[in-house]
Amino acid sequence: MAPSRKRYLVWAVQIAVSAVLLAFIFHFVPLAQVWGAAKRLSPQLWLAGFVLFLIGHALTAAKWWMLIGHDVPFARAFRAHLAGLGANLALPGVAGGDVVRAALVMGETKDKGRLAVGSLVDRLIDTASLALVALVGAWFAFNTDGRTTGLVVGGIAVVVAIKLTLLRLLSTRIAAFAAWLGTKGKAGRILGKIIAASAEMGRKPGLLLGCFILSLAVQCLFVLINIAFALALGVMIPAAAWFYAWAGAKIIAILPISLGGLGLREASMAALLQPFGAETGAVIAIGLIWQTVLYASGILGLIVQAGFAALPGKSAPPLDPKPHIG
Numbered sequence: 001m002a003p004s005r006k007r008y009l010v011w012a013v014q015i016a017v018s019a020v021l022l023a024f025i026f027h028f029v030p031l032a033q034v035w036g037a038a039k040r041l042s043p044q045l046w047l048a049g050f051v052l053f054l055i056g057h058a059l060t061a062a063k064w065w066m067l068i069g070h071d072v073p074f075a076r077a078f079r080a081h082l083a084g085l086g087a088n089l090a091l092p093g094v095a096g097g098d099v100v101r102a103a104l105v106m107g108e109t110k111d112k113g114r115l116a117v118g119s120l121v122d123r124l125i126d127t128a129s130l131a132l133v134a135l136v137g138a139w140f141a142f143n144t145d146g147r148t149t150g151l152v153v154g155g156i157a158v159v160v161a162i163k164l165t166l167l168r169l170l171s172t173r174i175a176a177f178a179a180w181l182g183t184k185g186k187a188g189r190i191l192g193k194i195i196a197a198s199a200e201m202g203r204k205p206g207l208l209l210g211c212f213i214l215s216l217a218v219q220c221l222f223v224l225i226n227i228a229f230a231l232a233l234g235v236m237i238p239a240a241a242w243f244y245a246w247a248g249a250k251i252i253a254i255l256p257i258s259l260g261g262l263g264l265r266e267a268s269m270a271a272l273l274q275p276f277g278a279e280t281g282a283v284i285a286i287g288l289i290w291q292t293v294l295y296a297s298g299i300l301g302l303i304v305q306a307g308f309a310a311l312p313g314k315s316a317p318p319l320d321p322k323p324h325i326g
Contacts, residue, residue, distance in 0.1 A: 014259040021263030025270075025284055033281035038289055040233045046289065049225045053293050054300075056218045057081065063125070063211045063218075064101070068118035072105045079308055080104035082301030089260055089298045098123055104305070121208070127254070129215035130247045133223070137243030141276070219247065225293075229286050237276040245272035249287075262291060 026034070061081035065074050072080075083104055084097035102119050109115045223246045227239055249269035253261030266287035270280050 010256075011259070014257065017257050018259040018262040018264070021258060021267055025263065025267055029270075029281050029284055034285045034288065037233050037279070037282040037285035041229060041285075041289060042232065045228065045232055046293070049229065050293050050296060052221060052225055053297060056221045057085065057297065059214060059218050060126075063214050064119065064122045066207060067122050067211060068105070068109065069111055069114045071109045071111065076108065077101075077105060079301075079304055082297070083305040084301070085294075086298040086300075086302035086305070089295060122211070125208070125212050125215050126219075127251070129212060129219050130251050132216065133219050133243055134247035134251060137240050137245075137247060140240035141238055141244045223247065226286060226290060229289055230282070233282045233285060235278050235282045235286070237273065237278050241273060241276045241278075245269050248272050260291075260294065265291070 058078060061078040062074065064081060065072070065077040068077075080101040084101035086097075087100040088097040098119055102115055106112065106115060220243070223243050226246050227242050230237075230242065246269060249265050249272060250261075252268040253265040255264070258264040266284050269287050270278075270283045273283050274280070
């Protein structure tokens with residue numbers, strides 16, 4: 001099957017899955033109930049949430065920019081990141097946006113291996129921070145023993161410190177192996193560049209830890225925006241439950257089976273918050289309101305990228321779905 005036909009088939013399947021999930025949701029939760037809850041949110045609060053969301057993604061773009069190196073100006077990296085948000089509206093899975101933003105800066109990046117490794121590490125850091133937010137949120141939501149909670153959080157911190165230390169100690173040997181691979185033909189040179197970039201990343205545990213902390217801060221900011229929406233809609237449940245359910249639902253929505261997580265995120269969040277007595281209609285409304293923030297930011301990203309490409313003397317590089325490492 002041709003790649004373009006395969007992509008269209010994937011989109012069709014994702015749209016169908018989202019449609020089925022939404023139909024399932026509205027079968028059990030009347031649309032009027034969801035709409036009635038959503039109307040309690042003021043336009044001013046939605047706009048404030050949207051602005052904070054963009055600030056959060058400016059920080060996320062800065063994290064990615066630090067990981068891929070500074071060959072590309074930050075403004076260019078930020079535009080590419082916004083375009084990646086737009087690509088996530090249609091391309092299969094979260095990786096679709098990652099590929100697009102990398103392709104948009106590839107022509108200006110000297111170290112293609114650093115770009116590939118930095119982008120991969122950026123995705124792993126975001127996923128790990130989401131998992132930590134969900135785990136800690138779940139612990140606080142279901143366990144009120146502060147001493148035990150402290151031990152768990154401390155244990156996680158020790159594990160992270162050990163991994164960063166091992167990565168730092170092994171980076172020299174990894175770099176030597178990469179240099180040896182560089183003498184083994186074109187495939188060896190490509191693989192060697194990627195491994196060498198990984199070794200270079202391993203020599204900077206402070207950078208990795210700083211990016212992880214930044215990712216945690218951004219994820220927590222997004223949860224707090226949802227909590228503000230929930231309070232406006234009259235959903236009064238523990239904040240820890242939101243950290244657990246929102247992060248957990250986002251991890252589930254990463255699965256490339258629906259259109260940008262539409263339907264899957266809302267259903268997952270409603271299920272995860274059900275033990276806390278949250279009104280299902282209001283939770284679905286909050287999830288759909290959050291989707292409008294996502295779509296608005298994605299559309300803004302596409303507009304910004306298209307506008308920049310239309311400027312005299314400016315042109316966006318072609319979006320190769322399989323960027324190569326030169």
